[in-house]
Amino acid sequence: MEKPLTVLRVSLYHPTLGPSAFANVPPRLQHDTSPLLLGRGQDAHLQLQLPRLSRRHLSLEPYLEKGSALLAFCLKALSRKGCVWVNGLTLRYLEQVPLSTVNRVSFSGIQMLVRVEEGTSLEAFVCYFHVSPSPLIYRPEAEETDEWEGISQGQPPPGSG
Template sequence: MESTLTVLQVSLYHPTLGLVAFAKVPPQLRHDTSRLLLGRGQDAHVQLQLPQLSRHHLSLEPYLEKGSALLAFCLKVLSRKSCVWVNGLPLRYLEQVPLSIVNRISFSGIQMVVRREGGASLEAFVCYFHFSSSPLIYRPKAQETDEWENIVKKETSPVLGEATHDLLGSPQGSSQTQTAGSSQALEEQEK
């Protein structure tokens, strides 16, 4: 009786090249428990068609966690040139991180989501590749607020002969610095 295999569901997206970047990626790949290489090289198990990638850009390395009967995986960066982001953590050459059940990975414009489904087999695992036409990783954009405008409006234009103050209340153009204690004393005197 054959044991069930650990499954990696891998979704891929590239914003400009789309499916062209993944033309040589098979829909399904069964692999032994050696490391799985991703890159542009002919000997990479998963070939990605991007010139800025290294021949061996990164690897998924299966291992057995202590006290567990299921395969776990870590991602290791093999590229000297670029950074790989895993769940918001930047990794550089030869750095690695264990993968959780769901992982968001981005590198060289590629967005990749890897979902691990446990299986009992310790001899092999299988990857199912899915190709997306829309982004997989949502990055919230900075929101504009009018906070700065409110602060600036509170400042009054100087009357002729008065010193101007910056946003912290220090005189502009003055080379003097004040300690926290002396600035507090000045504020109390002004009240």
């Protein structure tokens, strides 16, 4: 009896190019336990043709945690020029972070939401891709206030004393 595969449900969004940015993305991609490469290069498993994207921009890498029988995943930044934003952390070249059950990823204008559903197979995993018509990540912009302008120079800032 085959063991169920771990599933990565990946939603993709690009604010200006829309669905055309993901024209070459298959709806389903089964992969062995080697790193899954994303980029614009010929060796990328998931190829996206975007000008700011590196040939090998990032990888999703399965691994086993000590004492676990289930695949876990990390995301590694492979671009020397760009960076990747994952769950509030900025990754630079060769930096990686473990993925949780739901992950928000942003790079080269792309927004990606990755949901990990555990399976028991250690031989492969499967990705299901969905192109979203609307933004996946909402990062509130910092608001400028004039709060500090009303404080006289001689008084310490609130909460500092």
